Amino acid sequence: MNAIETQNLSKNYRIGRQQIPVVDKLNLNVPKGIVFGFLGPNGAGKTTTIRMLCGVTKPSSGTATVAGISLKEPDSVKASIGYANQAASVYHDLSLEENLRFKASIYLPRSEIKAAVEDVLERFSLTEHRKVLAGQLSGGWRQRLLLGTAMVHHPSLIFLDEPTANVDPIGRRELWDLIYSLSLEGVTVFVSTHYMEEAERCHQLAMIASGKVLAQGTPESLRRATPGYFYRLEPDNLSEGLKAARQLDDVRDAWISSNSVRLSSLSPLHETELEGKQLEPVMPSLEDSFVHLASGGSLKEASL
Ligand SMILES: Nc1ncnc2c1ncn2[C@@H]1O[C@H](COP(=O)(O)OP(=O)(O)OP(=O)(O)O)[C@@H](O)[C@H]1O
Ligand SMILES: [Mg+2]
The missing domain is CATH 3.40.50.300 (P-loop containing nucleotide triphosphate hydrolases)
Known part of the structure; x- marks a missing residue:
């Protein structure tokens, strides 16, 4: 029990x-x-x-x-x-x-x-x-x-x-x-x-x-079940990097985290360059899962 x-x-x-x-x-x-x-x-x-x-x-x-x-x-x-x-x-x-x-x-x-x-x-x-x-x-x-x-x-x-x-x-x-x-x-x-x-x-x-x-x-299953593609960018200028990230097609959200820009996208952006830097794929964090769920989204697997 x-x-x-x-x-x-x-x-x-x-x-x-x-x-x-x-x-x-x-x-x-x-x-x-x-x-x-x-x-x-x-x-x-x-x-x-x-x-x-x-x-x-x-x-x-x-x-x-x-x-x-x-x-x-x-x-x-x-x-x-x-x-x-x-x-x-x-x-x-x-x-x-x-x-x-x-x-x-x-x-x-x-x-x-x-x-x-x-x-x-x-x-x-x-x-x-x-x-x-x-x-x-x-x-x-x-x-x-x-x-x-x-x-x-x-x-x-x-x-x-x-x-x-x-x-x-x-x-x-x-x-x-x-x-x-x-x-x-x-x-x-x-x-x-x-x-x-x-x-x-x-x-x-x-x-x-x-x-x-x-x-x-x-925590691992919740992170993995978060839909979308997540990236990190370390631009020389954070606010310029953020602006450029937000202008990409299919970008769902972009935000500054410490000295990098994080972004989530509905489609893969693996080869994309912004501000002369390549986007680096990252695992979604628990915060990403929570924000996604709290804004009405659902997770990938039916049962976690
Ligand atoms: N005795 C009460 N009478 C009326 N409303 C209440 C009462 N106790 C809690 N609430 C309301 O119920 C909701 C949930 O409150 P609760 O304290 O359970 O939240 P919480 O998740 O513990 O929040 P926190 O992180 O601030 O501690 C809140 O909107 C709160 O105002
Ligand atoms: Mg409480």
Whole structure:
């Protein structure tokens, strides 16, 4: 059985006089033990989906099984999963150690709490800071604590809602190392993000926008399934290169990326020269896939 299975899972919110679907008939299958990315822009419905899957918000319609338990039993779901929410909600007036102990005491028998807290302190390199108040931690350390509180009771599935927001690149890499280490132990990690480079790190991902899943697959399969031809050009003058690229027949889009011009085309342009330079074919990126899907396009393969 998969770690998560949803069937037409939906949530409507009243906005003005209307009931608007912010999550619209979501069908997801998340295999056990993988890092599953949930990629979508602001307002796409990521947090709402996670809150439903954690048993915090009741779906308007549809069903789901989370860690083998029906969402109709939200309390059992809550005890079987870990949830690090977007608001970095640790208790600021409690020390790091007290935060962990408090969370562990909700779901673990008394005799197991001490060992569980020590395990997280050690594994997340938090031992040195155990007495520090959570409110005094920097953003990266607070996120690390939040991840610790999400897994202190040894759940088989954890939900991380944008765990690396406001974390610097080194802290971000460290958090990802911890995420992988959990996955290597068989824990399923469901992680939302709007960063493409984080989506690349996931074993599988779903792209969502306006409450709908646009596609689901491995990062590689999603990139490969993006239709069109993609090129890179390194002109001496970027803005001239961009202008020339946009004037080519069949060019769908052209944009500047770092010190090069990237472009996508409906037809092959392999031998084409622009501004005295040859176009270099490149693989579409995840961003290319996402932009294509979000603007109403579809992917090449029927099933990814
Ligand atoms: N309690 C609520 N009442 C009404 N509308 C809501 C409520 N919660 C969320 N929404 C709306 O639902 C939509 C989806 O919000 P959600 O927070 O799930 O998006 P998100 O993908 O997590 O975005 P972000 O990347 O900004 O965190 C948004 O338009 C939001 O304004
Ligand atoms: Mg959110």
